[in-house]
Amino acid sequence: MILMTAYFKKQMDKESNRRIAADISAYGKEVIDSELFRKAFAQKHHTNTTVGEHTLNVTAAALRMCYALEKTGLRLDKRAVTIGALCHDLGIIGRYEKFENNRICCRLHPIDSVRISRKLVPEIDHKTEEIIRCHMWPLNGWMPTSAEGYLITVADKYSSIRELLYRPALPLLRHETAGMILGALVCGAVG
């Protein structure tokens, strides 16, 4: 545990990771402080990871894309991106009790994620709800309605592929960012 904590603190020293942690803290506090978000780390997802780790991987990937696009002059709604990414798969928690099979889960979990996000973030706006509802595109037909929505679909696919290729022998290297943010949460470094 001491070694893990040192590793996470080292990651926090990296400027880009600090920026991600700061944005999650600024925009996603209601989500990451919730009991349900903690539960997300207890359910496997994509074979090798948990729903919580996947969620943080997608959030980090999406925010990194935002930072890169900002350099081109494009301005994106980082609050919508952060909350959308943090909530996009929360509807998958308890999937085996809620959904009859994987096909139904694939189709319906975004709807349940929207329902949950309204509870966790009462002031959530329509754009963020649409980001969550359409995140599976093109797999379930609901097309994103904003640039931020498309960005989340890309970050989700990118992270999912990386997670499926993950090798258990190198967990920290393969999940550097999720590990960093998870470690920050555990260590209380994210406000």
Ligand SMILES: [Fe+2]
């Ligand atoms: Fe999903």
Ligand SMILES: [Fe+2]
């Ligand atoms: Fe996802």
